[in-house]
Amino acid sequence: MSWPAVMAERPENARHRIGDGVVELVDPEALGPRVADLVAAGGRHVMLLGLDERSVGGNGLAVEAVMLTTDGSLNRVRAALAPDEPAYPSISSIMPAASWDERELKDLFGILPHGHPDPRRLVLHERWPRGHHPLRKDVAAGDRPPEADRHFVPFEVHGEGVYQLPVGPIHAGVIEPGHFRFSAVGERILHLDARLGFVHRGLEKIVEGRSFAAAAPVVERACGVCTVTHGLAYAEAVEQLTATGIPERARRLRVLLAELERLYNHVGDLGNVCAGIGFQPAVARLGWLKEQLFQLNDGLTGHRYLTGIVAPGGLWADVDAAALAGLPARLAAIGTELAAAIRAILRSEGVMARFHGTGIVPQQTALALGALGVAARASGVGLDLRRDRPSGGYRDLEVRPVTASGGDVAARFHVRAQEAHESLRIMREVLDRLPPGDISVPLAATPAVGETALGAAEGPRGASWIWLRAGNDGTIDRLHLRSASFANWPVVAAAVPGNLVPDFPLINKSFELCYACTDR
């Protein structure tokens, strides 16, 4: 039975199995209580997304909450909303991790999460007119509505001696745009309001109606530095929808690519943290190491940032044989140099004095806000999809997640450094047992209209998830990407208060999140 048929029947608490996720239909009022039950059972927030059911036989909008259970499977709870007044009681007070998801679906679908604690715009800024919701099916992709005459009102703390410090969206350096509004007393930050959305390109709208293959280059370019992660999450979703099994060589090579991506990100981020305090020798040393990794990526795949290699059904091309043969020796040399560079940083007392106790995220905060990746593991939340929900080549690899308990910049630095070495170890293991053979297969089946699947990958910043629904003839009806950066931005905002203004760059760089895949 396909999804539209299930929706039409609307039986109370109907359960229907698609892929590995059980989709449960509830009334809008029951969404919150149901999510609360799942949280109580150890469930973790994956995403909350808006849907327009009219393209798959429904009569209005819907919201779906996806949660990860303790055994690595998914719980999906969906509520169809009244066509004339799409609204439901907000679940952010039950699960704070869903706060930004709710703000986003309010912008893009016009769905109202009643009672949301912070119902301001997120993705669409104030000059985007009211009542124009681009992800609804009756809005065309290229629509440019006239600008509204409204302005951004920042959240500010007022009082005697409190001043406001606006930073960005244009920064001193080649980095992405984001506006940060600090309310500070002296040097101490009381509150940080982060305003993103400046690089929203409507990618989720652009891919609708495209074939699975044609959408792949768009999805992996959601940002520049998680291309393999997003490519893998997308490929996994497509392969699940089309019942495609990929060749063993592709399965193993994908692990190699994912770890190469983690390694160059971690090496670069370790250097960037040092840039946050102006410790230039380490910046230069790790920057040079990162450049070596870029050249290694280029030689293997033809792209420094590893785009255009992961394909639905395998890989677009095999890696370069000569570069692959030289890989173990080069990785060994990089590992030695990395260890020496990290030792030099840890020995520098001035550096460690800045790292320790700065930007603390307590474990409770990390859990409540749904922190992912390094941000979670450095606060003692041992989440890692490579171990908790392994897919592809990770199924037969042992991954040892690195955790720390401090939750400060030093803890995140430590976790990254350890993970870089763990990546090197995993790559060695993959290279030892890399079988010859094909690297791709054609997609096996064309999914029925309305069928859905989820794909995920643990990237350098944590787990990124793709929610995918099929349209006509193997095209995309709806795609939602919830990147690890999207999950972690609220955690940055929570880590900052109480710290000094000059420590913000350091704290920000210790998370090193993307803006582009947050905004999409």
Next chain:
Amino acid sequence: MPFDVFDRLLRPLRRGPVTNRYPDVPLEPPGATRGLPVLDGSRCDGTAACVEICPTDAIRLSETTWTLDVGRCIFCGACARVCPRDAIRLGSTVELAVRDRDDLVIVTQREARP
């Protein structure tokens, strides 16, 4: 370790420069590099599969020409993959800077007829 500091000072001098003398020494990208898409005009029969698949609408096709807007191209290589005549190849040209936006539009004559 009082002499450690001298070692640290001398180490970069011993290592020497790690940068390249680009652009004095030409850049040679690795073999797998996907640079500027190039059309073999004698093979193109105008099926327009490349035009359809291009995610950024960078390709235009006319009776006699194949036009690529490098300013829109994201070098994904989808055009080369879908071409039934194998007429497109992503070459090794990566130095693509120009002074004029119009110079980013590259027109190739095509000779093959369906």
